[in-house]
Amino acid sequence: MSTTRRVQVAVVGGGPAGSLLGILLHRAGLNVVVLERRSVEHVRGRIRAGVLEHPSVTMLREHRLADRVDREGIRHEGVVLSDRGDPLRVDFQGLTGHGVVVYGQTELQKDLFAAIEAERVKYLDEVEELALGDVTNRPVELRYRRGGREETLLADVVAGCDGAHGVTADAVPRGVRRTYERYYPFGWLGIMAETAPVHPELIYARHERGFALCSMRHARLSRYYLQAPLDTDLGAWPDDRFWDELRRRIPPAAAERLETGPSIEKSLTPLRSAVGEPMAYGFLALAGDAAHSVPPTGAKGLNLALADVVDLAEVLLEAKDPGPEALQAYSDRALRRVWRAVRFSWWMTTVLHRFPDDGPFAERIQDAELALLRSSVAARRAMAEQYVGILP
Structure with missing residues (x-):
């Protein structure tokens, strides 16, 4: 019927x-x-x-859907960009008047x-x-x-x-x-662990061994990622190996205070940019x-x-x-x-990952991009505006 x-x-x-x-x-x-x-x-x-951008949080509030976001979300007023262990904090609040919410x-x-x-x-x-x-x-x-x-x-x-x-x-x-797309020649090897976050804000780390990201879901749930080849075997990455590699890629001060523990989730995520029109x-x-x-x-x-x-x-x-x-x-x-x-x-x-087929020229371009962020308030403001989502 x-x-x-x-x-x-x-x-x-x-x-x-x-x-x-x-x-x-x-x-x-x-x-x-x-x-x-x-x-x-x-x-x-x-x-x-x-991560919820400022406009997303504002929209949820306008539609009476943000009670728990406001009560339990973790407000971040900036992020840390680490270049081979040397950290730079981008102050979203100071540069734009807004932040993001981890939820x-x-x-x-x-x-x-x-x-x-x-x-x-x-x-x-x-x-x-x-x-x-x-x-x-x-x-x-x-x-x-x-x-x-x-x-x-x-x-x-x-x-x-x-x-x-x-x-x-x-x-x-x-x-x-018509689809416009780009596949990246690596993925993110990620784990989730019931540990305290290594830093109160996200850390994006560029390193000669590959990219790393330190994130969180709440005060006792951390999310970490390592750039890894697309053919990575999860079985070849026991927790101890992951933690050791993460310590190598993030700033030394963060590595020293990193709390480790058994992973409760482990995955490999391919990276892709695509737009269909x-x-x-x-x-x-x-x-x-x-x-x-x-x-x-x-x-x-x-x-x-x-x-x-x-x-x-x-x-x-x-x-x-x-x-x-x-x-x-x-x-x-x-x-x-x-x-x-x-x-x-x-x-x-492009700025933060190591591309296997790129040579010294591309590496120097990354150096220049991150040097510009360090030296220019305007460059940091442009990044902050885009990250928090306030551009029209």
């Missing part, structure tokens, strides 16, 4: 982007359904990014689920075999299986928030969608990782996704009958912001 329903907006993907969009549209009175392939428990427990995506997803449950936003998890019909004709047909039953949604607009490996991006024909086609709009990807160096991925759905919600609510022209306007507006963030993430990655 199959069922068919009509909705105004079908949101495909129930992570932070899709959840936020569902909440915003539901509050505005639209008939919206969020469709998620995985279970709520799986989505709730995924470990992802942990894990896992925690943000819990907050969004709490709002979804409290406000009875229609959220369907464990949706299987989802297939989109022709997105250039309204209504768009979405067929899927759930709980052993075949179901169909007819949607005026589809919002694709289902990530880089979802189905919505594939609904844009190859002849229409356009971010809309017919009655389909893409947001977040379905539209673009950035390396985590600049802490932009989650923030870009949140900004996308805020832009998309505004377009859907402003237009009386949102169609291809309105969604194309969303795409044009979002892409201007996206490319600035992609450039910044590329710059951070």
